[in-house]
Amino acid sequence: MNEESKHQESSPEPAGRTDRxxxxxxxxxxxxxxxxxxxxxxxxxxxxxxxxxxxxxxxxxxxxxxxxxQRSDLVAAVFRQEVDACAQAAAVLAAEHEPGEALARWMQRYADFIATKRGLASALHSGDPTFDSLPAYFQQRLHPALRTLIDGAAAVGAARGDIDADDLLSAVARLCMSANDDKPDHARRMVALLVDGLRYGATSSKDGK
Amino acid sequence: MNEESKHQESSPEPAGRTDRxxxxxxxxxxxxxxxxxxxxxxxxxxxxxxxxxxxxxxxxxxxxxxxxxQRSDLVAAVFRQEVDACAQAAAVLAAEHEPGEALARWMQRYADFIATKRGLASALHSGDPTFDSLPAYFQQRLHPALRTLIDGAAAVGAARGDIDADDLLSAVARLCMSANDDKPDHARRMVALLVDGLRYGATSSKDGK
DNA sequence: ATATAAAACGGAATGTCGTTCCGCTTTACC
DNA sequence: GGTAAAGCGGAACGACATTCCGTTTTATAT
Incomplete structure (x- = not known):
């Protein structure tokens, strides 16, 4: 279920009759x-x-x-764009690092995204219908990315594989939204703890159970 | 132009009522x-x-x-007023019902308060300094009310008493803020579950487990 | 290449909102 | 009753989102 980029770099391909x-x-x-x-x-x-x-x-x-x-359409578009970038980062990290490291780095990447978007939570709870579709979009885009990373890490024994991606995503989101006022790196450490938890439960052998 | 005449000089009124x-x-x-x-x-x-x-x-x-x-001062004042009403309801319920029932009813009362104030979460995270003092005020006002109810119920064996009031308050708040879009009575049932948990741990006799 | 219609552009205009300002009125105290 | 402070009402101001429309650009047909 992929979707072609709606607004990527302009590629001047003259293909197609009706380019209206x-x-x-x-x-x-x-x-x-x-x-x-x-x-x-x-x-x-x-x-x-x-x-x-x-x-x-x-x-x-x-x-x-x-x-x-509407103004909110712009806001939603930017959020979607950033989620896209975050999802794409998964593939990049998977190509540049070994599976376990890629997973760990992506989790921090996702945590940074949530933590820096202070207006996100407010937007989702604002009641504006424009934002109604955002949660589903986030999950649809992020779930496969994380799922792939987890599976990749689990395949080489770098992490356990019996984790629901959505659970992890929401857990990290909650962690990053809570105590951001007190300590700036609190979220970072909590996420690192989560990742260590994933590593701890890794199975070296193929047989999961 | 700041507020200076809020507090008069040191005790100018011995017994009479200064109507100024x-x-x-x-x-x-x-x-x-x-x-x-x-x-x-x-x-x-x-x-x-x-x-x-x-x-x-x-x-x-x-x-x-x-x-x-400022506009936000009005909003904060209304929130404070509603918290006061919620805190006062504790005494009323304690007088009208037996301790266990009073505790259960107040928890639902508090849950209703949180659930109906959709703008509360947004306000607290808005960054407006006007709302900075609200969390402390909420706790200061609600904590004693709940503490008294718990102790009252625990005294007659209707609930366990070894529960931190703040933990309960924040837990209920989180419950009521999460899945309010899907099911309207979800929060209500989860809170009821919490209250049942309190009852389950009640000690009818003095034996300490 | 030129014509042409649709699409997109820019920005002045409109309406709503929070907030300020100030002349007038009410209140409390003598 | 006199008086001065406190309170009142609402016009006025500035910031903002959004609409409107005359002008310009683009893509395609000729």
């Missing part, structure tokens, strides 16, 4: 908007004015609302 | 505002316009801001 779909300038605007919004949200929070994002992206206000009918 | 403190019309305005805000927040959410509250209370906008310098 996406105009080049529109694609440029959307990309610039997403980049600008990500940067502005990171510095000024998700409550930053739309005008500030439009200015940083070098487009007019009207252009923002052409592509994102 | 609160003017009658001001008290009326504050009461009407609090009532109106509670009603409006319940129906339209905590993001309801200040003007709507002012109109419902029958006062002008200026009057709102005289007593609540």
């Amino acid at each position: 779909r996406v105009r080049a300038d529109a694609q440029r605007s959307v990309d610039a908007l997403l980049d600008a919004a990500k940067a502005v949200f990171a510095t000024s929070g998700v409550d930053a004015p739309v005008r500030e994002i439009a200015e940083k992206a070098g487009v007019g206000i009207g252009t923002v609302y052409r592509h994102f009918p | 403190r609160v003017r009658a019309d001001a008290q009326r305005s504050v009461d009407a505002l609090l009532d109106a805000a509670k009603a409006v927040f319940a129906t339209s959410g905590v993001d309801a316009p200040v003007r709507e509250i002012a109109e419902k209370a029958g006062v002008g906008i200026g009057t709102v801001y005289r007593h609540f310098p």
